[in-house]
Amino acid sequence: MTNDKELYDSELEKLLNDPRIIRLCQFPQHHGSNTLDHCVAVARRAFELAEKLEWKIDEKELARGAMLHDYYQYSIKEEGLTAYKHGTRHPQIAMEKADKDFNLTDKEKNIIRGHMWPLTFAHPPKSKEAILVSLADKDVAAREFARPEIRRAGRIARKIRDRILEKK
Ligand SMILES: [Fe+2]
Numbered sequence: 320m321t322n323d324k325e326l327y328d329s330e331l332e333k334l335l336n337d338p339r340i341i342r343l344c345q346f347p348q349h350h351g352s353n354t355l356d357h358c359v360a361v362a363r364r365a366f367e368l369a370e371k372l373e374w375k376i377d378e379k380e381l382a383r384g385a386m387l388h389d390y391y392q393y394s395i396k397e398e399g400l401t402a403y404k405h406g407t408r409h410p411q412i413a414m415e416k417a418d419k420d421f422n423l424t425d426k427e428k429n430i431i432r433g434h435m436w437p438l439t440f441a442h443p444p445k446s447k448e449a450i451l452v453s454l455a456d457k458d459v460a461a462r463e464f465a466r467p468e469i470r471r472a473g474r475i476a477r478k479i480r481d482r483i484l485e486k487k
């Protein structure tokens with residue numbers, strides 16, 4: 320194990336106990352998923368990739384960047400946005416809103432701003448953490464599109480969310 324999984328999970332847990340994060344479950348994502356499930360899946364995948372690649376990462380910044388990468392807080396359908404328009408504009412919106420609520424480091428800002436690269440060509444990922452979130456996001460999104468019936472990560476995310484919501 321290259322990185323501290325306990326530390327990573329405790330950072331995720333902290334975020335999953337925050338009502339501002341929990342409310343992301345109101346916003347739909349690809350095919351039956353929602354933004355909270357999606358972000359948990361991306362966070363888990365990003366850590367798995369770091370381990371596979373044996374990349375030493377900053378656990379806190381990766382956890383926060385992954386969990387906040389889609390913190391744009393609107394429904395794409397209700398806003399009437401095309402996939403392209405949403406794809407190009409939401410990283411900036413997510414970064415600004417997340418910075419306002421969570422006071423981000425420069426690396427965390429870039430993780431969010433760069434996650435759609437190369438679509439947002441002028442904003443590439445500039446750290447290992449940002450590359451991991453960008454890759455994990457594409458991987459999770461592809462699974463959400465391709466196999467809506469097999470979303471293991473989504474199910475785990477929902478279980479965690481339900482557990483937290485039960486506690487409230
Ligand atoms: Fe995104």
Ligand SMILES: [Fe+2]
Binds near residue numbers: 361388456
């Ligand atoms: Fe995403």
